[in-house]
Amino acid sequence: MSFFVAADAYDRFMGRYSRLLSPQLADLAGIAAGQRVLDVGCGPGALTSELVRRLGPEAVAAVDPSEPFVAAARDRHPGVDVRQASAEDLPFPDDAFDVALAQLVVHFMSDPLAGLTEMRRVTRPGGVIAACVWDHAGGKGPLGAFWQAARELDPGVHDEGDLPGAREGHLAQLFTEAGLTAVDSRSLMAELEHSTFDEWWQPFTEGVGPAGAYVAALDPERREALREACRALLPDAPFRLTAVAWAARGRA
Numbered sequence: 319m320s321f322f323v324a325a326d327a328y329d330r331f332m333g334r335y336s337r338l339l340s341p342q343l344a345d346l347a348g349i350a351a352g353q354r355v356l357d358v359g360c361g362p363g364a365l366t367s368e369l370v371r372r373l374g375p376e377a378v379a380a381v382d383p384s385e386p387f388v389a390a391a392r393d394r395h396p397g398v399d400v401r402q403a404s405a406e407d408l409p410f411p412d413d414a415f416d417v418a419l420a421q422l423v424v425h426f427m428s429d430p431l432a433g434l435t436e437m438r439r440v441t442r443p444g445g446v447i448a449a450c451v452w453d454h455a456g457g458k459g460p461l462g463a464f465w466q467a468a469r470e471l472d473p474g475v476h477d478e479g480d481l482p483g484a485r486e487g488h489l490a491q492l493f494t495e496a497g498l499t500a501v502d503s504r505s506l507m508a509e510l511e512h513s514t515f516d517e518w519w520q521p522f523t524e525g526v527g528p529a530g531a532y533v534a535a536l537d538p539e540r541r542e543a544l545r546e547a548c549r550a551l552l553p554d555a556p557f558r559l560t561a562v563a564w565a566a567r568g569r570a
């Protein structure tokens with residue numbers, strides 16, 4: 319499981335982009351004082367931090383199946399109820415929250431419909447469910463150049479493009495299938511400056527997520543070829559990367 323990695327490695331790899339999405343997803347969900355909120359698939363806590371900043375730790379709960387991420391999220395957010403659990407089997411009673419969020423998680427759920435249905439169950443009637451997934455299908459997520467280079471060298475590679483929610487409109491479709499109402503969708507954007515090519519590349523070598531697992535499985539020669547193919551696709555450093563995520567919001 320490519321998320322049983324150190325929280326710091328995650329921060330350097332995906333966390334550098336996901337923390338830029340957190341305020342946008344919180345805005346989309348209409349997070350406001352007085353609400354009780356659940357962060358599903360919290361990882362080390364990019365979105366959890368934003369929720370704590372807005373609501374205070376006592377109003378926030380979070381779950382993730384990854385033991386090191388749960389430990390880091392607990393450590394970083396004293397007072398938050400962080401539990402080791404999956405979206406498909408949430409350890410909370412019905413109607414426990416005003417809002418349930420999943421930032422960059424639905425595509426990793428073993429059963430996204432079951433996960434979203436659980437998020438609906440633990441949210442009070444009329445409460446909000448919101449989620450986002452990178453545009454892996456359109457290649458505009460933060461891993462677009464990486465998977466394009468990988469495909470050039472290995473046309474059969476699994477580039478995450480077929481994962482649930484990773485193409486335009488699919489997250490909203492899943493929300494509707496999970497019984498959510500008043501479903502709407504939009505895109506979110508994360509912009510990050512990379513000072514050098516190596517600063518961009520190095521986190522790919524730390525084994526985080528499907529991309530990190532792919533790099534880790536390559537022999538040194540193929541890894542170097544992939545690195546150079548990525549370099550050829552990216553602008554000269556410093557360069558600014560703009561990453562798009564598809565987001566959806568609905569009501570329980």
Ligand SMILES: C[S@@+](CC[C@H](N)C(=O)[O-])C[C@H]1O[C@@H](n2cnc3c(N)ncnc32)[C@H](O)[C@@H]1O
Binds near residue numbers: 360381
């Ligand atoms: C890309 S990370 C996103 C972490 C965090 N939400 C963020 O925005 O940085 C995906 C997370 O989903 C978690 N995850 C994987 N399968 C899951 C499931 N079935 N239910 C809940 N979380 C899951 C992983 O452990 C990982 O922490």
